Amino acid sequence: MATLPIPEEKYIQEFGPHVTDTPVTGWTAKPEPDKLVKTHCCFCGMQCGIQLAVKDNQVIGYEPWEDFPFNEGRLCPKGVKRYMQTHHPDRLTDPLIRTENGFRKATWEEAFDLIVRKIREIQERKGKDAFSMLSGVSLTNEKSYLIGKFARIALNTANLDYNGRFCMVSAGGGNKKAFGVDRAANSWADIPKADVIYVAGSNVSECFPTLIHYIWAARDRGAKLIVADPRETPIARTADYHIPVRPGTDSALNQALLHELIRNDWIDHEFVENNCKGWEELKKSVEDCTPEWAGEICGVHPELIRKVAAEWGPAKTSFLLHARGIEQHTKGVDNVLSLINLVLTTGRIGREGCGYGTITGQGNGQGGREHGHKCDQLPGNRDIENPAHREYICKVWGITDEELPRKGMSTVEIFKAVHDDEIAGMLTICFNPLVSHPNTNFARACLEKLDFLVSIDFFMNETARYADVVLPGSLHEEEEGTVTSAEGRVIRVRQAITPPGNAKRDTEILLELARRLGKEKYFSYNDNEEIFNELRVASKGGTADYSGITWKRIEEEMGVFWPCPEEGHPGTPRLFEDRKSFHPDGKFHMHTTPYRKSHEVPDAEYPIYYTTGRSVFHYLSGTQTRRIKFLVEQATGPICEMHPKLAERLGYKHRQIVTIETRRGKLSVPLQITEAIRPDTVFVPYHWAERLSANQLTVDALDPVSKMPEFKVAACRIRAATKEEAAQLRKDYSTLLQEAGA
Amino acid sequence: MSAPVKEFFIDFQRCIGCNACVAGCSECHTHRGKPMVSVDKVDPAHSAQTAPMVCMHCKEPTCALSCPADAIKMDENGIVHSSLKPRCIACRNCEIACPFGVPKISEEIQQMQKCDMCFDRTSAGKKPMCTTVCPTGALFYGTMEEMKRLRPHSKPINKWRFGKQVIETKLWVMVPHDVDEVVVDWPELLNGASGPIDLAVKLKEYFEKHGVPDPEIREPLPESMPEARPDETEEAEFL
16 A cells, blocks of 8 residues: 555545535424434444434434433434434445555455455464554444454454543553552432542533533532633633643642641541552652642642642532643553542542533544553453453363463554564554544554555545445444443433445444355344343453443333442442442552643743644544534634733734644644633644644654553644635635535 | 423523534434534634523523514423414514514525424423533533522523513523623614623623632743844735
C-alpha cells in the first residue's frame, strides 16, 4: 500500500461524508411504525435509553424511552438525530478492494480470500506479531470480547489494541493502582445526594449532557459545584467555583488542595489509618504544596484554591467526577491519582452520596475496556502477563499457554512499529486514527507504509480510504448485544433491523475470518447470546465479574451493575461498601503525584497553549455525526476559541481565519473570540479529518503507565492565514455541508 | 378527579446550548424537519450562556392582536396556534409584534408557523418533545407543586413588562425569589435584545452576586502575552 491513488475529493464524492436531514421515508409521508425497539443511543458512555421506530426493516424515527431509569427520556441532539445514520446514502453495502482508481466492489468470497492470503503472507514473512489489530469501544461487550479472542487465537498476534488508548486508559491506570478495580465507584444515583461535586477536566455539558440533570438535582438540594477547566464551559459557567486551571497543571492544583485539607485537618483519620496504604508518604509529599505554589503553576488565584478546599474538606458527602481533560496527558495517571487522594483522605467513598468516577467517553468505553481488547489484558480485566490469569483463560478458550500471545504494543507504539517496519499488516474495526491519533501527519505516513490494511466499518471513514480491503459492517442497531455504561450498568442493545445490501454484522465477519484462518473450532457460536455467556465464564473470578448477569436479567432489571459473581447476586451499583478495595490487602492505595511539566510547554518560539476537546454536536472521529445535517449545521468544522486579550495582542478579529502552527503541523481555522477561555490558551475541537484535523498539531508523547497520548497540551504559535489557506478552508467548509448526489 | 394540571417551565440558567430541544422539535410529524423552537447565544463573546426560546403562549397574544386577517387563534387550553391557512396573508405583522420573537412566516407555504406546545403529544398524555428530551431540565413539563418541590432555590413567574406593555404568559420562567416580573426596557429592546435574553443576563448577575463568592479570584492570573508576529498577511474574514 502507499499513498492514496486518487484525490481526496473523489473519495468524498463516492463515499462521503455527505450530509442528510431526511428520514428514509421522507418527511411528507412519515408512516406509523410497526414497532418501537427499546435500545440505547450509540454515542457516549451515558448510553441513554431510546426507542427506535421501525417499519418494514427500516428505522424511520425515534421516540424517547421515559421508563429507562438513567435518562428518563432525556437526550442530547446526537441522540435525537442518531437514527438518520441508519439508512444514510453513504452506508457501505459491498466489500471494496483497492485499485489504481480508488476502490472497486468485490464479493465477500474475493475479499475474504485476499485478506486471509495477505495475513498468512505477512505473518510467514515477518512473524505473527507483524500483523496487528486495532479496535474501538463503540462496539458491544460481545464484539469486544470476541475481538480479544479473535486477535489472540485467529490472528495469533500480540499486537491488539484499541481506541480507548486515546480515551479512558489513564483513568483505568489510576483506578487499578488505587482501587485494584477499574470502574466508577458509584452509580450516578449517588450524585444528587452529594453536598459538594468536584468536576475535574470534564465539559459535562457538551460531552455528557444527560448527566447534567444529576448535578442540578444535587444543586437543587443546595450542593456546591466546583469545576476545574481552562475553559468556562456551560457547566463551569454556573459553577460555584470555576478554577480556570492552566493546561497540564491539574496535579499541582490537587496537591495544593490536599495540602489545605491536611493543614485544616479535614482528614478522615480513622479511614486513612485503617483502610488506606501510603498515607505518611503522601502527607509528606504535599508539605510544600501551598496554594501559593500551585497558584503560580496553575495560573489561578491561591485564595480560590483555599476556598475550594474549604468547600471540599469539611463536606459530609461529595462526588468527584473527571474525564479526558485531566486524563489525556503524559501524566494522566498521576492526575487521576491526585484526585483519588482527595476522595480517600476524606474517607468519602463507598457510602450513600459519597462517590467517585471517571466519565467514560465512548459508547462502550467501560465494558469495552474490560474483556480483553487491550494489549495487556484478558477478559474480566485480567492481566495477560499474570500466569494464573493466563491459565484460567487458556482453559476457557481451550488453548495452551504457548498458543496465547503475551503482552503486545499499545496503539501509538503500534504506529511507531509500522513506521519502523516491524509491523506490516493491520486490521481495524471501529477506529479512525486519521482523526483520533495524535500527530495525524505521522499516523498517515504509517498508514502509507503498511503492506496491507483492512478496515471494517459502516461508513468509509478517512482511515479506511487507505485500506486495501474495506468490509461493510454493522451499526449499533443492527446487532444484538450488551454494553456497559459509564456507571458500570450492563444494558441491552437491540437489533432493530438487518444491515443494508451485502453488509454483514460485525460478528459474522469476524467469525467467518476466524473460520477461514483455520480456527473455526474456537469460534462456534449460534448467536451473540452464546458469546455473552462465554464472556460470563471468562470474566468469572476477575475484577470485572459478569458471571451472574444474563441477557434476561438485564432486560427485566433495566440493567445490572457488575461485579455480579452469581445469578442470584443483585449486582453492585456502589463499590467499596465494605470499606475494602479490590487489592489483595483490601487497602485503598494512596500514591504520591509529584508535579512535573507537560511534554511540550510554550516557549519563545511557540508561546501559546494549544488544547483540544469535543463539541456537543459530534461524536469522536465524526464518522457518524459528520453525516447528519442538523449536527453539521450546528458545528460545521473546527474553530479556534481565543480570549479577546490574546486576540487584541495579536491583532486578530472575531471570525478571522488564522493558522495555528506547532512543531508537527499547521491548521487553518476561523477564530471564535470569547472570554470563556484562559488568555494564554487556545482550544480547537477535534472531530474532523485531514486538513481540518486538530490532531495534526498534538504531540504523541505518552503517559508512562497508561500509554495515553498528550492531547490536552501542546505549544503553538498563531499567524493570519494566507490567501491560499483561507480559500482552502472556505472550500473545505463547504464540502462538509455537501449533500449526497449534489 | 381530574389529573393535576401540568405546566411548562423554562429555567434559563440550566441551558447548555445543546439544541436537543430544537432537534426534537424538528422531528415532529406535523412540521416535517423544521424546528419551531430555537436556542439563542446570549453574548457569545463574553460567555457560554444560551437561552432556549419556545412560544410563551401569552394570555393576550400580541401576535393575534396584531393580525389584520384574524388568522391567529387561541384554543380552550390557552394554546396559541399557527395561523389559519385560509386567512393568513403572510404579512409578517405577527413576526414583528411578538416581543419574544417566536412566530415565523414559512416562505414555502406563505403561512405563519409556531410552537403549539406539542398539542398532539400533550393531548395524548405525553410531554412536549422539547421538555422530554431536554437533558438538563432547562425546559420542564410538570405540575406547579412538583416544580416548587424540585427547585426550591428559584420560583416560577409568568409576568413580563416590555416598556409599557404588560404580558402574562401561559408558560412560566424560573427566577430568583426576589424577582416578581421580568422587565425589559425600551433601550434594550432597541438594541435588539429580546426578553429572555435580558433575563438570562440578569440571572447571571444574580448568581454571580449570590452564588459565587469573590468573582475577582475566579479570573486566571495575568499572563505574559506573546507579541504580534511581524509576518502578518492580509486579514481573511471567514464567511
